[in-house]
Structures are given as C-alpha cells and as structure tokens.
Amino acid sequence: MADPVPHKARKSPVSRRSFLKTLGVASATVSAAPAFLRGRAEAQEFMVKAADPAAKAGGTLRFGILNAPAHFDVHQSGTIANLGPQAPMYDLLIRRDPRDGNTIIPDLAHKWEIAPDGKKYTFHLRKGVKFHDGAEMTSADMKATYDRIVRPPKGVVIPRSSLFTAVGDIVTPDAYTIEFRLTEPRPRAFMLGAFASGWNIVVRKKTLDDNGGNLRQVMNFPGTGPFRHVSRKDKEVWIQERNPNYWNKGLPYLDRLEIYNLPPFSPELGSSFLSGKVDYARIMDPVSWRKAKEMPGVTATAMNQSVIQAYFFNMKRKPFADPRVRRALHLATDRNVMVDVVKDTAPMQVGGFVYPFHEWSTPKAALEKRLGYQKDPKAAIQEAKKLMAAAGYGQGLKNLDFVVRDIASFKLWAVAIQAMLKENLNVETNLRVVQTSQWFEEAGSGNFDLAISAIVSSLMDPSDYFTAWYGKGGPQNYSGWTNEEFHSLAHNLEREVDENKRKAMIPRAEEILENDPPLVPVAWEQIYDAFYNRVHGQNATKFFGIYDVTRWDTVWMAQS
C-alpha cells in the first residue's frame, strides 16, 4: 500500500486508472503525466491542487515539530529538524503527491522520459520559475543541485548520495532540460523514488558557489518553494509567509506558517497541542496522542516510519561470530513485550528485518506465526536455548558490555532485554548508558558487545537499506556483519529492473537474515500526528515516513 505507485501503474491498468484519478486531471491533459504513462506531448503542464475543490486561501498554520536544526544544509541533513521547517521554502525535481504521500508527480520537472534500457533519465523543467531572490531557476541550478548530491565536495556529507551511485554524467542540453546518464541500470521505482526524495531540494547554483559548496551555516538561502522566510528564533520558531510569486498559481493556500521547535514525544509538544497552541502536531507521545484522539474536533493519525529500532552484535567478539548465538538472542527477545514496554513513551510496532508494512514483506498474519514473533514466546525460547547449547554456550554468557543510547525508549528496552536474556538464556549484560554523541564513537570503534540504537533509511525500497544496514561495510552495519549469499542477492536486487523478479527475491533475503541475524530487530517506529479539524488537505495515514511530504502547499484552513 505504501509502495511507490509508478511500477504498480505499469503492471496493472487498474492501478493506472486510479493513478490518473488521483492526479485529478481530465484525460485530455493526461499527457502532462509522466512519460512512463506513454502520454502525448502536453498542452498544459500538470499543477497539483488541493484534493478538495472548496479549498480556501488564507490563515495561519501553527505546526509543532522537532528540535531546532543543527545546521541549515538540508542536503547534508538526515533529520526532520531540517525538513520540518525548511521544506516549505523549496521545491524538488519531482515529488510524491502530498494528497496520498505515494504517487510520484511532476514538480519543477513537468514531465520526464526514461530510456528503454533504463540508463537515461531526461527531465523537462518548467519555465519562469523564480527563486525567492528573483533569479530564474534553470537547468544549471538543477545540475548544481544534483552534482552536489551525487558527488558531494569534500567535507560535505550527504546521506542520499548512496541512492545515486549509478548516476554517471549529468548534462543540460538546454536551460530547461536535464539528463541523468546511468552507468548501469537501476529499477525505475528505485530511481524515481530517489529523485522524489524530500531531501533533494533545489538550490541556486550561485548560492552553492558563493558559499564554497557548504550551506551548513547559511540560514536563509533562496528556494523556489511556496513559502518564504520571515523570521526565525533559534530553538523556538521559524515563521514563513506565502510566496506570492509561486509558480503554481493559487498555491499555497496558507498566508503564513509558524513552525515551532517542539521535541518529539515531549510533554511540551503534547501539551502545546492539547491546549491549542499549535494546530498540527507531529511525532507526538502516545499519551498525548490518545488524549487528542478523544478530543472533539481533533483528528489523530498514525503512519509508518522508515526507522528500525535494533540492537547490534560485535561480530569481532567470539560468541557473536556464531550465527546460532545471534539467532538465539534474536529468538529470546520478545518483540510484543518490547512494543508494550514503551507504549507510553513512543509508538512502535512489531516487525522483522524488512519493512513490516512493505507489500513485498511477509504479511503481518504470517509473521505472527513465525518463531520469534509469536504472542507466546515459549517455543522461540525453547529453540533459543537449544541453539545456545549447540553453540557451546548452554551455561549462558557473562559480563557482556551493552552500550545504550541515553534516550528514554532505549533505556527501557535495554533493561527489558537485559532481563529477558538473563531469564531465558542466562546471558548476563552490563548496561552502559552513553549520550548519543558517544554511542556512535563506541559503535564505530567496535567498543561494545551489544549496542542498541535506531537506524533509518531514505527509501522504502529494499535496495536502499539492504546496502546501508546489511551491506558489507554498510554505514549502519554496526555489527560488522557479512554474508556472501545475502550480499550477492542484494547486488542482483539492486540491478534487476523487473519488479516481479525483485519481489521474488525478498523471501529468501528474509530467510537468510532470520538464520544469520545481522542485528536483533526490537521494534519499528510509527509516527503519531494530531491536528484540529480546521486544518484540511493533510492526511498522513498513508505516508511512508515523514521526510517526503512536508511542504504544506496543498493544505488549507477552514475559516472559523
């Protein structure tokens, strides 16, 4: 359901029709839709509008989300602290439809073509798009943006660069066309998903040139987005106003955005929403969210987030080199209890090694029957004990150094895991709580036996996180895990363009991971949103994660 629609559209005419319907355009203008729909050249470019034709202009939206950004360079960021307040000021090359969170639709590129061999992507840019400083946006700016994302200059770290490893030359035949030439094919859904990622905001070439390619300390660099910067108070609020010269006439509907820095799951966020100080709250704590749900005139929604909470093994240390020991720990960790332990702290759901809500993964009902995911953990523990005995650790393990990030949910889990491992396998751990800044030092230098943290991916496509989390030397493979069969499977998955063949590879991947765990999945994050019903045009239930749709251009307020 949260799968990107394009490849679905190609597969089945039904989905394709529903896609067109979602676009809300008559068949005469279908050609405005992406080239993969095989449309004719367009008469009129596609422009997104609010789903409700009664949408009204005007009003101020007060949005509560996350801490202040650590810097202002969105490309270099990996946190909603940047996208939350900054995304409304910028546009992308192509984007996910804000009305359903999934469909890929035109943005600054009004149409595109993909070469049949999947090795060339050509995007046609809109004309007359202006940056907030008045300069026109051309393919030179687009190229500068993507040159930077694909191959960042030294000292600039862009987490999404890994999505574009196949991109070779980026050329601009004219001021309104940009071509990406791939060195080897990639699945289309993967590539389009990468281009539509909310992180790839389009910036001016001049901005990059003037600042030596680094925007970390440049607070208000010009974008083309629906909102313009007005003022910012550090760690408090970022105020923006409607961009009157926005290329999409009639948008945005809101006159003003006030984006408050309220930490995730914090009482500040919860109470600010419940007392009506903000109209829309994101990443709420479960207690406030449940209260909000019962309030009249309030809608509370939940969505899936691209984050797995897990604990890692130090594979360089002897017991964990044995896959049986790792599987034993995996089986002895009761995931249903894990979700329950933090139910008042953070919203979580049970899942395994791949996104539990992805249509390719084992469905929930089947997963619940699998060892290690059952409501009754007895059978799993039995099996875990056997594995430990077979590995020669029937007596258990002692004095394991368990490094824990100093965050409420990790501390609670660590205590629960410690109790479970002790009780089920006689594995004794010493918890070492360190601040986040230290956790990564310890994990990076291999100074731990077990370590608990959360890791995030950019795309729902397995090819993204299979590389980052489970890849050989992958940046988030803190266990230092390797498995040749898995690596070669992941390699093929990344290059296979046939979606059906790709899908067929997933069950085998899951099987490998279950038997030779690179980490122990603890839980999968969810995001709790709540908003007063005067806010229209944002229904976050189907969003995948919070990163791709945060522009507020189609959101409007009912006048009261």
Next chain:
Amino acid sequence: MLALLRQNWLSAAGGLVAVFIVFVALAAPLIAPRDPLKADFRHMNKAPGAEAFFGTDQVGRDALSRVIYGARTSLFVAFSAVLLGTTVGSLWGVACGYLGGRFDLMSQRVMEIFQSFPDLILAMAISMAIGTGLPAVIVAIAITRVPFGGRVIRSVALSVSAMPFVEAGRAAGASSFRVMSRHVLPQCVAPYLVLATTHLGVAIVIEAALGFLGVGVPPPTPTWGNMLADAITGLVPQWWLVLFPGLAITVTVLAFNLLGDGIRDSLDPKLAPTVLRLVTGVGRSARSAGAPSATPAASAQGQPGAA
C-alpha cells in the same frame, strides 16, 4: 545522647531517622519484598496497591524494592563522595591553615577556581570525562566537595593555630607535622563531622540531579536519582514513580541535616564559638583571615542551589 535529646528533640528524631535509613540500606536484601532488578512484563506500570506498595515501573519492577535498594546505592555514593571529598578537602585545609604562606595562597586560588563552577555542571563534566559508572559519579561529586572542606577547615585551623596551646607547642620546638597532628587536627574533628553530615545531604541531592540529567549511575542499578530520571518517559509520568524516590531523598537529606544541626549544638560552645559558626554558616562576625574570599558562612552552607 540523652542530653542531646533534651536539648533538641528535632535533631534526635533526625538522627533516629538517619540510623533507620542506614539500617534499611544495609539490610536491603532482608527487607525488600522483591528483587529490585526483576522485570515482570505482566505487571508493568501498576499503581500502588496491596501487591506492590509503591507500585511498579515501566518494566514491572517493584518500586518499593527499588527505593530500598536505592538507599544502598545513593547512600554509598554519598558516603564515599563525602568521605573522599570532604576528607581530602579538610586535610588540605588543615595544611593550608597551619602552613600558611605561599602554599596557602596557591591552594586558596585553586579551591576558589573549583568553587566558581556551578557545581552540578562541574560534576556533570567530570563524570562524563572519566566515564560513566559508579566510581565516576563518586569522584565527580567528591571533587565538588573538596573546596568546601578545604576552606572551612582552613579557617578552623587558622584560628586554632593562633591559640595559646598551639603556640606553646611550636615554641617548645615540636615539628610542624607533630603540632599539626597532635594539636591542630583534633580541634578540627568536630567541625569536620558537622561539615560531613551536612554535605552528605548535598551529595545525595547532587547524585539525584546527575541521574536526572542523565549522567548518573547507569541502569539497572537503582538509585533514587536514576529512578526519578527513568520516571519521566511520557507526557504525564506515573505519580508513584516520581513521588517515592523524591520523598526518600527529602527524608534522608532532612534527617542528616537535622543530625548535623544537633551535633553542632551539642558541641561545647566554649570551645570555639566562631569556629562552630563558621562550619554551620550561622553567625555574623565570622571572618577568615588571610586571602580574601567569600564569606565563610556561605562557603560552608550545604550549597542550597545544588539542584
């Protein structure tokens, strides 16, 4: 004890409570109804009731048992930190007061430097720098106690040094060390005791505050401080997880402070009234000689703002 009881029943009560708390800490395994580390995932977040008088926490551990065992860790941290910090500080102070001169001057500067840090921040930085764990917390708190011991006992030593019997000893040709250990040191014992009792309370509060700020004793070891820190995980923390550990801290600190008061009052007032006033921070004309410094009264206070 009887005299003390008649003089000051409040302090006597404080002393009794303090003894009781120390007893609880020592006999924790006998008193605690359950294992403080035993998680029970079927009874999480239960309000106080017949089964668990203080309720259970987010992983189903018995809060009462944790408060009881918490007394162990909290008192152990506080006792060790004060023993280490106040003792080192006091010995240093004796040396300063007796030796005087350049040594005294330099020491005074160093102590003043350490006192100029907000002590919670100093303890936080030190405990992070030496690494998390019980010893780190103890050393961190101890270091913040050193200048207090140093400055107060220094003043005591100064005034004692000027007393006729010490002058006599020195005139008789006794060595510095001998005079210090035979004549000066014994005079400092009483003020040291008062100081140590007061600072015991402060140390407990700092431990709790460190736990609250996330740099205290690591879980799952219960201390009153990290119990409080663990309580705040949602919008509205469970009241029993906030109330009981905090009450334990308050009662303990109160008991030790009352005891400290009592010890001060019961000491022979003819001995050196100024000295006693110095230590307890009560008195107006108290004024140390030598290098300029904060009013000793203030330095001797059990730092009100600690948390």
Next chain:
Amino acid sequence: MQKYLLRRALFALSTVIGVSLIVFVVLRILPGDPLVALLGVEAHSKMTPADRVLIMKDLGLSDSLPVQYVRWLRDIASGQLGKSFFRGDTVRDLILHRGPLSAEIAILALIISWLVGLPVGILSAVRPNGWADAVTRFLSILFIAIPGFWLSMLLVLALLFWFGYKAPILVVHLWEDPWQNLQIVIGPAIVLGLAQGAYIARMSRSCLLEVIREDYVRTARAKGAVERAVVLRHALPNALLPVVTISGVLLGFVLGGSVAVEQAFGVPGLGRALVTAIIERDIIVVQNLVLLYALIFVAVNALVDLSYAWLDPRIRYQ
C-alpha cells in the same frame, strides 16, 4: 584601600583565568563526538575520514590547544564569544536572548526568599524555642532538604494534572509581554526562592538572636521599649547586614541551581541551554556559558568581600 582593591581584582582575575583553563581542557578531553549532533546520526555514519578532517578543521577543532585557547580569548575580546557549532549563531546572541529569563528567575527567587525568609526568621527569633520557632525551623530545614528539581517535577505534574499546564514554547521577554513572561519564570523562581528563603530564615534567626543578646538591645529593653519595637527598630537593622551578604552569595548558587530546575520546568533559559550544549558537545557554547557563570560568582564574591572590607578596616590591612 586601593592596594586592597588591586589585590582583590588580581585574585578575581586569576580565578577567572583558572576557570577558563580548566573548562577549556576538560571539554576537549570529554569523550563524545560533536559531529554526531552537527551532522545528525545518519550523515555522521556516512562520513568518510577525509570529510571528518575537513569538518573538524572548519570548526577549528584540529588546531593545537594553545591556538584554540588564544582564539577563544580573541572571541571574548571581540564580544562575540565565538560561534556555536550549530547554525553558526554567536554565543553572544544566545546569552542576550536567553540570559534575561535566567536573570529574572534569579532576581525573583531572591525577592521571594526575602519575602518568605525574613518574616519567618523574625518570628522564630522573637520567641526562640517556642512552638512557632520549632515549626519554622523545621520548615526551613525541610526546604533546604527538598531537591529543587524534584519539587519542580511535582509542581509541573500537579499543574499538568489539575490545570492543563502548558510548558512555555517561546521565550517571551519581560518587555514584550509581562504576563506571559511571568508565567514562564514564576515556577522556577518559587522553587529556587523557597530554598533560598529557608537559608535566609535560618540566617536571620541566628543573627537576630545574637544581636538581641547584645548590650544596646538589652539597654533598649531595660528602658521599657516594647518587645516588637526592640526587635524591629534596634535589633533588625544590625542583624540585616550578614543576611544581605549571604543572599548576595546565594545569588551565585541560584544561577547554578537553576540548571536542573529550568530543565524540569522546560524553561528555555541559559541553564537549559548549557545542559543541551553539554549533551551535544557544543563546546564553544559550554566554555563561554561556564565562564559566564564563574564570572558572576566571582563578581558577587568580590562585592561581598569589598563590602566587608569597607565596613571592617582590619581586613584591608591584612
């Protein structure tokens, strides 16, 4: 007196320099990587060693310690106090924006401590060892014992529960909206003020008792003055001085103590900024804020000493 002043100033200066050296060194040996907070955990995990070298150089962290220290001194001299690792804001702006809240809390706490502490102290002293004395002494010793941050937690919990308390989300300065501003600062001020008030009460009680025993008070009493008049007109003014000085010193403690209390109340003051900066390893911010706290502490101490010296000529000539 001049010589004394000079000597006092030199001592203060040496203390401040000592503090700056210690905080400077401690921050640089602290484990933990500031780049985690700067880049975010995801980008941090994808950073190459070459990137790290460049970014550390950018932040000025790859220079030798003496060079970094001298740079800090220059930043202090320029009044900007250096830039935070994050967003490139100057520490000066941070202090100007958040400092007033913490200062207000400190001053309000001081006022509350006097309003509560002094009457209580007088009440105790008028009939020492009476029941009122016992109660107030117990209360004052109780408020010294209660950890401020715990009291804050209880207050916030109670306010949340009964009044739907909303934590402040914006810094509101006194001159912008006094009423909103008061809502932010009043909680921490009361918590800190009560603890200070307990000290004031103890101090004023014992000072009054001491003065009352002195000759001129006895004379006044012998002349037949009413007890209340004796206490208020004769004893109190004389007993006040040490109380004033101690509350000067307490002010320094309030600043330090506000760290945890601000955290508990969620007040966006300097204390909270300091804790956040320590956790994020924003060492430029930490070193400047700690120095600021130390400066205030040293200045208050110096003032207290000077007032003593001014009143008591013996000290000047030591």
